[in-house]
Amino acid sequence: MAETLLALQKVTKRFDEVTALAPTSLEVAEGSFVAIVGPSGCGKSTLFNVIAGLLEPDEGEVRLGDRVVNGATGHVGYMLQKDLLVPWRTVEDNITMVARLTRRVRREDREEARRIATQYGLGDYLRHYPSALSGGMRQRVAFMRTLVTHQDLLLLDEPFGALDAQTRLEMQQWLLQVWRESGRTVLFITHDVDESLFLSDRVLVMSPRPGRVVADIANPLDRPRTMETLLDARFVELKGRIMHLLHGGAP
Amino acid sequence: MRLRSVSVALAGVLGLSSMIGLAGPAQAAAKTTTITFAYDFPGPDFELTPLVVAQKLGYFSAAGLKVNVVFPPDTSTTTKMLTTGKAQIGFLTTTDMGVAINAGAPILSVANYSMRNNWALFAKPGSGVTAANLKTRLKGKRIFSYGDTWTEAMLPFVLRHAGLSTSQVKVITAPTGNDLNYLLAGKVDFSTSTTNYEIPGFVGSGTKGKLVQILGTAVGAPDVPIWVYAVTRGYAATHGATVKAFLSALKRATVWAAKNPVAAAADFTAAYPKSGYTPAYNKMGWQLTVPFLTNAQGQYFVQTNAQWTTLATALKSIKLISSVPAASSYYTNKFLP
Amino acid sequence: MRNVLIPIVSLVVVGLLWQAIVVLFHVAPYVAPRPLQAIQAVTQNWSSLWPLTLGTIRETIYGFFTGAGLGVGLGVIMAKVPVLQRSVYPVLVTSQAVPIIALASPLVLIFGFSVVVMVIIVAWIVFFPVTVNVVDGLSHVDQDFLNLARVYGASRWRTFVHIEVPATASPLFSGLKIGATYAVTGAVIGELAASSGTSLALYQEHANTNLNAAGVYGTTLLMTVIGISWFLLVVLAEVALTPWQRRSVARRYPWSRRG
Numbered sequence: 099m100a101e102t103l104l105a106l107q108k109v110t111k112r113f114d115e116v117t118a119l120a121p122t123s124l125e126v127a128e129g130s131f132v133a134i135v136g137p138s139g140c141g142k143s144t145l146f147n148v149i150a151g152l153l154e155p156d157e158g159e160v161r162l163g164d165r166v167v168n169g170a171t172g173h174v175g176y177m178l179q180k181d182l183l184v185p186w187r188t189v190e191d192n193i194t195m196v197a198r199l200t201r202r203v204r205r206e207d208r209e210e211a212r213r214i215a216t217q218y219g220l221g222d223y224l225r226h227y228p229s230a231l232s233g234g235m236r237q238r239v240a241f242m243r244t245l246v247t248h249q250d251l252l253l254l255d256e257p258f259g260a261l262d263a264q265t266r267l268e269m270q271q272w273l274l275q276v277w278r279e280s281g282r283t284v285l286f287i288t289h290d291v292d293e294s295l296f297l298s299d300r301v302l303v304m305s306p307r308p309g310r311v312v313a314d315i316a317n318p319l320d321r322p323r324t325m326e327t328l329l330d331a332r333f334v335e336l337k338g339r340i341m342h343l344l345h346g347g348a349p
Numbered sequence: 350m351r352l353r354s355v356s357v358a359l360a361g362v363l364g365l366s367s368m369i370g371l372a373g374p375a376q377a378a379a380k381t382t383t384i385t386f387a388y389d390f391p392g393p394d395f396e397l398t399p400l401v402v403a404q405k406l407g408y409f410s411a412a413g414l415k416v417n418v419v420f421p422p423d424t425s426t427t428t429k430m431l432t433t434g435k436a437q438i439g440f441l442t443t444t445d446m447g448v449a450i451n452a453g454a455p456i457l458s459v460a461n462y463s464m465r466n467n468w469a470l471f472a473k474p475g476s477g478v479t480a481a482n483l484k485t486r487l488k489g490k491r492i493f494s495y496g497d498t499w500t501e502a503m504l505p506f507v508l509r510h511a512g513l514s515t516s517q518v519k520v521i522t523a524p525t526g527n528d529l530n531y532l533l534a535g536k537v538d539f540s541t542s543t544t545n546y547e548i549p550g551f552v553g554s555g556t557k558g559k560l561v562q563i564l565g566t567a568v569g570a571p572d573v574p575i576w577v578y579a580v581t582r583g584y585a586a587t588h589g590a591t592v593k594a595f596l597s598a599l600k601r602a603t604v605w606a607a608k609n610p611v612a613a614a615a616d617f618t619a620a621y622p623k624s625g626y627t628p629a630y631n632k633m634g635w636q637l638t639v640p641f642l643t644n645a646q647g648q649y650f651v652q653t654n655a656q657w658t659t660l661a662t663a664l665k666s667i668k669l670i671s672s673v674p675a676a677s678s679y680y681t682n683k684f685l686p
Numbered sequence: 687m688r689n690v691l692i693p694i695v696s697l698v699v700v701g702l703l704w705q706a707i708v709v710l711f712h713v714a715p716y717v718a719p720r721p722l723q724a725i726q727a728v729t730q731n732w733s734s735l736w737p738l739t740l741g742t743i744r745e746t747i748y749g750f751f752t753g754a755g756l757g758v759g760l761g762v763i764m765a766k767v768p769v770l771q772r773s774v775y776p777v778l779v780t781s782q783a784v785p786i787i788a789l790a791s792p793l794v795l796i797f798g799f800s801v802v803v804m805v806i807i808v809a810w811i812v813f814f815p816v817t818v819n820v821v822d823g824l825s826h827v828d829q830d831f832l833n834l835a836r837v838y839g840a841s842r843w844r845t846f847v848h849i850e851v852p853a854t855a856s857p858l859f860s861g862l863k864i865g866a867t868y869a870v871t872g873a874v875i876g877e878l879a880a881s882s883g884t885s886l887a888l889y890q891e892h893a894n895t896n897l898n899a900a901g902v903y904g905t906t907l908l909m910t911v912i913g914i915s916w917f918l919l920v921v922l923a924e925v926a927l928t929p930w931q932r933r934s935v936a937r938r939y940p941w942s943r944r945g
Contacts, residue, residue: 172839199840230934452716452897
């Protein structure tokens with residue numbers, strides 16, 4: 099059994115009188131891939147922002163390893179549906195952007211950026227500006243920027259939400275490859291049930307008003323996952339269960 | 350030509366709408382000739398008093414004339430308004446005439462407005478400058494000019510009289526400035542203007558003491574008229590009777606305004622209430638203008654060969670014009686009443 | 687090539703139209719000159735006009751950089767301190783509603799007949815569009831970029847330098863281009879009010895009082911050329927400093943290897 103990397107203890111967040119996140123407790127094992135699904139307004143992003151430290155919880159405790167990190171930043175990798183590549187920097191400089199924002203960019207940072215871009219098929223685009231890249235390529239660069247921060251925990255908030263179906267499928271397979279090779283722990287928000295099942299070890303289902311986790315479902319599908327996985331009987335059954343939960347059904 | 354501050358004129362322009370179509374008592378005259386009169390300055394001031402009186406007392410309408418007054422966008426455009434037909438009769442300085450004839454503009458002066466030169470240098474109260482000690486007091490000093498041709502033409506005479514070269518004084522040219530402000534604030538040592546404009550301005554500023562005034566003619570400047578009425582040669586040839594009627598009515602008004610300066614100035618203030626000037630300024634300005642309207646023989650309007658030759662020679666000596674033409678190329682007295 | 691040719695052709699067309707109007711309507715030379723006469727009025731008097739032109743250029747440059755520097759500084763402060771933004775903005779708008787000519791006389795009373803007045807007037811005109819654009823640019827930086835920087839624990843200073851400043855480059859250059867276009871107008875207004883002796887504007891003023899229309903049009907052309915040149919220089923600076931706006935691949939500058 100892997101050790102627990104992230105642990106939330108009755109974490110609560112309110113905005114004025116609205117409870118965005120009801121007391122939530124969960125544990126995430128090191129090296130696992132956890133998907134979070136839920137309709138809009140269910141507090142997924144609030145949960146992420148609390149973990150990332152952008153929001154301080156009103157109650158409860160966020161623990162990373164053995165540290166309490168309530169309201170503290172600088173301990174997770176973070177990626178959104180918007181790639182957030184700065185248009186005035188090249189691909190290489192965008193990959194090293196976090197180093198630039200926190201300290202000086204060193205030779206090792208550049209070498210790593212070039213290595214990782216080459217490894218994942220963007221070696222010919224190092225000197226391109228983001229405007230010259232396709233949406234899928236831009237999300238890859240954004241993910242590389244997240245990877246080179248060397249954070250153990252990666253928070254990915256609907257990173258492929260804006261991509262077309264074909265590109266999205268390629269990106270999912272690519273993400274699984276990178277995840278396997280890098281051994282990071284991933285928390286992945288999506289509203290696409292297929293995506294959550296295709297990627298994760300575990301699916302957390304959230305519901306709104308107040309935002310809370312209503313189900314924690316283990317995903318036993320075999321890895322590596324392929325197109326066949328989508329046709330697996332267990333896949334269809336799990337999907338049905340999650341859909342039922344998302345539409346307000348009892349667990 | 351510009352011997353007054355533009356800032357007040359700009360304020361005056363805002364009040365122009367009040368004067369459009371201003372004319373004497375309505376006349377059912379069967380035959381009324383409408384003419385446009387272009388002033389020399391962007392806004393109205395008290396030198397328009399005779400014209401206002403002629404309108405108010407009905408002298409123009411009695412002569413079958415309706416006179417509209419217009420103001421040029423800047424002080425160098427009146428000549429062009431005449432030659433392009435935007436106006437038929439214009440108010441010009443004699444230096445404007447000199448420059449216009451030199452540039453080939455077909456215009457003709459038909460009457461003097463004032464007969465003598467009241468251009469002067471001014472210094473702060475208590476500065477103790479006099480015509481006699483000007484020579485020692487002028488050297489190395491800052492002299493303000495609006496950049497007008499009249500001051501350009503007169504200053505060399507004063508400097509020559511004082512035995513100074515142009516490099517021994519500092520002439521500060523600021524077309525958009527205000528000479529009195531700069532003089533009283535000590536930014537310049539001398540201002541240059543005509544007495545009828547500068548003294549009321551000084552009195553209106555409320556400054557204590559008496560503005561020191563050295564009349565140009567006392568320190569070497571020629572005594573020639575500054576302002577004239579002018580038309581194009583073409584208009585003079587085809588509309589001689591109109592010009593004559595205009596001058597006739599205007600002379601009656603000028604004589605009346607000279608005899609009744611207070612009432613005449615009040616008429617001007619009433620006609621242009623938004624000119625930007627106070628009634629006191631208009632009254633004092635007009636009173637200071639009156640003595641310069643007549644020559645030694647007490648005549649109004651009459652021009653002479655000598656005045657034009659003297660002026661042209663002065664303008665040529667400062668290279669403002671290239672040659673001194675015959676006096677007749679500038680003027681005619683044949684339309685005088 | 688087309689980019690250069692089209693403006694030149696349209697300028698030539700304007701010149702020909704001008705020539706045609708003057709010739710067809712028999713416009714007197716003291717009212718309006720022909721284009722070549724205006725250009726000759728410049729070339730034939732070049733030895734006296736060149737030092738005056740240099741003076742105007744110098745005032746434009748000093749005033750532009752003063753105004754741009756002030757504009758950027760004020761814009762940054764206003765964007766960062768909301769209270770200041772609310773209180774200073776109306777003052778700035780009012781400052782631009784003041785007729786510049788009315789401003790000139792008090793400035794002369796304070797600073798005398800000096801180049802300082804020209805510089806202040808130019809700066810007065812230039813700073814406003816710069817400030818407005820910098821404030822707008824900084825307040826519209828995508829909040830997600832700022833969150834991203836925060837998540838990684840970036841300092842405010844580094845976030846400012848590496849995110850907010852470059853994100854404001856485009857609006858900043860828009861402001862600078864507007865300022866560059868009007869800078870020469872400010873210099874000329876200043877020269878009319880505060881020249882100590884000679885200047886390009888006074889040269890033109892004298893040409894005007896002397897019914898020398900060729901001189902007036904010629905100096906106007908000269909002033910226009912200064913204004914256009916300054917605008918083009920700012921455009922060139924923008925092209926050089928914001929390569930990502932036009933290029934898909936970065937050039938290899940010797941310094942681009944560093945952080």
